[in-house]
């Protein structure tokens with residue numbers, strides 16, 4: 001039967017919203033019913049389509065998370081366990097989770113632990129604060145020595161819980177941080193994210209682990225801020241930070257104290273003094289000066305307001321590593337009971353809480369640093385000497401290390417000249433130079 005063409009006012013009610021009900025007859029009822037069921041079918045179809053789209057989306061999400069996840073699975077756990085296994089002949093080996101393992105200090109500490117037969121698992125987020133390819137190269141070096149480095153962030157509580165569940169780490173060497181004093185002006189949030197939030201996430205995971213590991217972590221000489229008493233001793237005031245970086249490190253010292261006090265975590269904080277050496281950090285002065293001198297580019301040398309030279313207690317990486325290992329070896333066990341839950345972790349007694357300066361005890365001015373580099377590089381620097389901008393720098397640092405010497409047997413042995421010699425040798429070889437000329 002040929003369908004009657006719909007009259008115009010059936011399609012478009014003359015008064016919007018006002019359908020002329022009185023004109024609905026039997027045939028229209030059928031048509032209406034037919035269109036209702038069509039609408040119902042359409043609605044059903046749309047619901048099914050939406051549901052299948054959503055489940056497809058969640059499938060895509062889950063699988064992409066699974067595919068992109070850099071951790072998890074039986075094979076991964078096996079690798080973690082193998083890397084964490086100590087191999088020391090004296091059976092005194094420790095198992096250390098090193099955060100920031102692809103960083104400068106982290107990679108050196110991980111290697112040193114591995115070389116003496118301790119178990120080491122690394123964790124690093126490979127962020128792009130400086131060239132991540134250098135971090136990848138450090139990771140390759142570590143894996144060639146049997147150290148497995150997990151790619152992940154200390155803010156990832158699930159990852160931390162998993163790592164501490166898979167292995168009963170005796171120690172955590174927490175070196176992951178947002179470093180750099182002056183960069184805090186540009187990116188303050190990154191300091192809060194890594195040095196405050198990341199630290200708390202790590203401490204939460206450690207407090208809940210059973211057994212609880214002892215924690216050794218990197219504070220900084222920058223906590224002394226505007227302190228003028230020299231040399232800097234651990235008991236000096238540290239409530240005048242000159243940069244947000246310093247403030248987050250100082251906050252870290254207070255935060256770790258809280259976890260020590262409430263949960264019995266054994267804590268050792270190390271105030272590093274301007275650490276330098278091979279595989280170093282490209283953002284630091286000695287490294288960027290070397291790069292610029294070799295490339296014939298100018299360097300900027302800061303000086304104090306009264307034209308005084310700035311000075312640092314530059315400390316060679318091998319000395320710092322010895323201080324780190326001695327800290328791990330003398331760290332007492334945590335005293336908390338482990339286990340999660342709100343307030344469910346009780347300490348059985350007071351736990352160790354220590355803070356040490358790890359410096360070199362002989363400050364050197366920045367112009368002297370430059371002249372030592374010039375000698376090792378056999379090239380002259382193009383220097384721009386400018387007044388220190390007010391961006392967080394302090395005029396000088398100088399460590400008193402008697403406490404570390406007494407408790408850790410810490411005794412630095414490399415002076416700046418010898419240390420920079422080793423650094424320059426590494427730099428030329430790593431970046432493919434033959435004495436000032438780059439091999440291409």
Ligand SMILES: O=C(O)[C@H]1O[C@H](OP(=O)(O)OP(=O)(O)OC[C@H]2O[C@@H](n3ccc(=O)[nH]c3=O)[C@H](O)[C@@H]2O)[C@H](O)[C@@H](O)[C@@H]1O
Nearest residue numbers: 179180181220221222272273274284285300301302310393
């Ligand atoms: O000891 C520490 O706690 C800190 O040491 C270094 O911080 P900093 O001493 O400022 O090291 P550099 O950035 O290498 O600067 C060394 C000296 O060179 C100066 N400098 C730096 C850069 C530049 O272009 N020109 C220049 O004269 C600085 O003012 C400073 O006096 C590290 O970068 C921090 O992460 C660390 O926490």
